Amino acid sequence: MNQQVLQQYLHEQIPLSQAMHVEVRSAQLEEVILAAPLAPNINHQATVFGGSASAVAILAAWSLLYTRLRHEGVNSNLVIQSNTMQYLLPINGTFMARSYLEETADWPRFMNMLIRKGRARMSVTSVLEYEGREVGKLQGEFVAFLVEED
Amino acid sequence: MNQQVLQQYLHEQIPLSQAMHVEVRSAQLEEVILAAPLAPNINHQATVFGGSASAVAILAAWSLLYTRLRHEGVNSNLVIQSNTMQYLLPINGTFMARSYLEETADWPRFMNMLIRKGRARMSVTSVLEYEGREVGKLQGEFVAFLVEED
Numbered sequence: 078m079n080q081q082v083l084q085q086y087l088h089e090q091i092p093l094s095q096a097m098h099v100e101v102r103s104a105q106l107e108e109v110i111l112a113a114p115l116a117p118n119i120n121h122q123a124t125v126f127g128g129s130a131s132a133v134a135i136l137a138a139w140s141l142l143y144t145r146l147r148h149e150g151v152n153s154n155l156v157i158q159s160n161t162m163q164y165l166l167p168i169n170g171t172f173m174a175r176s177y178l179e180e181t182a183d184w185p186r187f188m189n190m191l192i193r194k195g196r197a198r199m200s201v202t203s204v205l206e207y208e209g210r211e212v213g214k215l216q217g218e219f220v221a222f223l224v225e226e227d
Numbered sequence: 228m229n230q231q232v233l234q235q236y237l238h239e240q241i242p243l244s245q246a247m248h249v250e251v252r253s254a255q256l257e258e259v260i261l262a263a264p265l266a267p268n269i270n271h272q273a274t275v276f277g278g279s280a281s282a283v284a285i286l287a288a289w290s291l292l293y294t295r296l297r298h299e300g301v302n303s304n305l306v307i308q309s310n311t312m313q314y315l316l317p318i319n320g321t322f323m324a325r326s327y328l329e330e331t332a333d334w335p336r337f338m339n340m341l342i343r344k345g346r347a348r349m350s351v352t353s354v355l356e357y358e359g360r361e362v363g364k365l366q367g368e369f370v371a372f373l374v375e376e377d
Binding site (some may be wrong): 086090091093096099106116117118119120121122126127128129131135138152154156157158159160161162163164167176216 | 236240242243245252253261266268269270272277278279281282283286289304308309313314317329
């Protein structure tokens with residue numbers, strides 16, 4: 078998927094992504110990379126607000142599954158069920174969220190389940206990076222629902 | 228703490244709280260209640276974006292500890308270390324985040340540790356509510372660092 082198409086989709090459909098000035102740096106099947114600057118995401122300690130860090134990590138994770146499902150030509154709704162988030166180091170500037178599948182071997186099982194049962198679960202990891210260091214990590218659990226074509 | 232004072236503090240110090248149109252409904256020692264409308268927090272499915280739900284829940288949890296620490300007259304920095312978040316039901320309108328201490332008995336231990344060691348951990352729960360139902364739940368782990376007065 079084209080990174081500009083994904084960025085436009087996020088900004089139009091999820092206005093908070095625009096408020097956070099999220100940029101799509103890469104939208105591949107292997108990983109999605111989002112970036113966000115400090116200013117709109119700052120907190121009282123002049124570092125990135127944990128809620129922004131989480132939200133950008135969730136967006137990256139969601140975007141990876143969205144990119145993969147579009148690539149498969151499958152029309153589905155994608156919903157987050159739960160996540161864990163670790164805030165490892167303070168973030169003092171533009172940061173990145175890089176999402177990927179921890180277990181790529183799970184993908185065929187996921188697609189098979191989605192097609193057969195109309196519903197399947199998938200886990201996605203997003204790592205937050207700032208100045209080349211890992212500063213946060215999200216593990217998100219998503220459910221995809223197959224949308225029947227009219 | 229006065230709810231207007233907290234709201235102004237959040238809006239000034241954490242601009243994303245303003246972008247999400249977060250309102251402080253209550254700021255007590257027992258609970259902090261924040262509210263946020265759908266429009267600035269909407270997603271592609273016309274429900275609340277998971278990143279917004281998480282961010283408002285984190286803000287409510289943070290605000291409870293901030294309110295309590297100010298009440299104690301202690302000057303400290305408060306940082307989130309980790310959280311888990313469950314998204315239980317879709318949210319189709321203005322929602323609330325209500326934060327509280329699961330274990331109020333932990334508070335004296337926390338204060339004692341903060342004063343003696345200059346650093347202490349605390350767990351806070353935030354429940355998301357929409358139309359009277361529990362629609363999400365966050366468990367956040369925070370660390371407070373004592374700030375030495377000059």
